[in-house]
Amino acid sequence: MEILEYPFDGCRIIAKKRQIKKELMNCDVNWLKKRIAILGGSTTDDVKQILELFLLDNGIMPEFYESEYNQYYEEAMFPNDELKKFAPDIIYLHTTHKNISVFPALTDSAEKIENMLGEEEAKFTAMWDHLAEEYKCPVIQNNFDYPSYRILGNMEAYDVHGKINYINRLNSFFGKYAAGHDNFYIQDIQYLQSECGMDIWYDPAEWYLYKYAVSLRAIPVLAYDLANIVKAVYGKNKKALVLDLDNTLWGGIVGDDGAENLEMGPESAAGEAFGAFQNYLKELKGTGIILNVDSKNEEENALAGLKHRDCVLSPDDFISIKANWEPKSKNFIDIANELNIMPDSMVFVDDNPAEREIVKRQIAGVRAPDMLCPEKYIEMIDRGGFFEVTSLSEDDMHRNEMYKANARREKIKASFENYDDYLRSLDMTAVIDHFEPVYFQRIAQLTNKSNQFNLTTKRYSSADIEKITDSHDYITMYGKLQDKFGDNGVVSLVVGKRENDTLHIILWLMSCRVLKRKMEFAMMDSLVKKARAAGVRKIVGYYLPTAKNKMVREFYRQQGFSMESCDDTGKSVWSCRLDGQYRAKNDVINVKEAI
């Protein structure tokens, strides 16, 4: 919803929050329902209400638990039946500098201050450890903002007695804890306070009147930022950028002005702004965001621009380059198809409002930020909340290489007449094994991100994954696939639940990055082998239709299962007896089974 997109007017959002909520709730969305507990050290009512709007806007329907005023610590630490019953999917700890137990006095010795700090750290650590143990769900803790006055002036920053110094040390400790713990995230409100400006961030009247530690005007900023973390935890980040060239990556029109006359690089102020934006994009690419080009240009001219000596990005930095005279919306869809990702997981970046409007109108769910002017480009993408990073896996950092490898595979595919010959030429090797702790995070990430090749679209947190892995009632399997062009990492997951001699497949998914590689057959062969060894005589599979998983409607038929039932909603149940009916199908992938 436009009113909730950056740059938003926080006051308007608060004034119209009821109406906005009503409109959002009326949207026809396949809601992802999540229970969020807010444990606060100040009033959190509006934090909750505004957070709800930003989450609804992203397809997440929250249900809330709110601690009593300033009871975050007690409610977190002591037996809490109500919270236990609520069974939170996420816990948000909203504390601010108002909640720091004690600050150094000017007369305190350095040693005393050290102890003070240790005690505060111990209090929070105990709380975080306890929450992780008791509720086994992600915890988001915001760090501390600064107070609005400085007794010691600038010396506050470096003298041990300074509150600023003390807060910096605490925040640094918070960061260290987060770096060492999965499922624990810091929301950096120190940054948000800078973003808002101190006098907007905190309003003394609102503190004395209502005990709002963050001013009402700043709450939308806080809630928006928090929603970005929640979105990221549940795999709702965008994956790719689709970029225009002329006046987006450089100043000028390459077809008219010629590559040598484009504005980019240090020769002019505007050129520097474009250069900085390109640098920013290159950094984003490093986090696993896929870059693509969608430009109305002759391809030759587009490439000439990208090969300009001051062009930070080179043709090699992009996975798909569409420079032609087709409508941009068509190119956009083609790029999504090439990458095998949903069009709405790509952000469209174009300086031309008319092009943005067309793409947004033609393709549902696509975001295309208002780019304003070159010096604001970075801000418009960075604050857009598209790519919040909550973990940085090897996989993320190598994603571009994987897509590059895919492009190379496509190239050689054309040289084979027989598809199986092509698959064999890839020298594919799969590792198929039961879930292992090193992959828990990646496994949870996959269950939350995969929409298309996903039979039941069941979502798991890393804690859930740990639970089913340890249980004897389940058979779990992950599959990794590599070939001569590269390693795709963990790409497929299966979870089966045992009931006597029947195995119910409650999760079956595969990353679209390995579509049409027969990996699903290798997985089924392994599952059958494992199931037989465990005394299973019958496997039952389920297809639960969503807006996005039509591609696997016939999955079980292709696997040789028989349909048992199919209802009006399209939900179907399939089965396969293991005494004879099942025939192994993989003959192209070399499988290393540890099972």
Add this chain to the structure above:
Amino acid sequence: MTRKELFEKLNAVFRDVFDDEEITVNEETTSKDIDGWDSLEHINLIMAIEDEFGISFNIGEVTTMKNVGAMADKILDKIK
């Protein structure tokens, strides 16, 4: 701005904040007359009014305005 114009603007703010197109406030309206006007919503209302008129109330003012009429007096005072 006349008092009448002020009340029209105030009315629009009230309708937004309480999401109720039926609301018509007058000099005597108090929190008892409007569904959902509790202490937590009061702060939202105050902020929306401050934003609408480009003014700000101090603590003393917020705690002493006893009805919408008193609110209007304060606003007219500030935008003079």
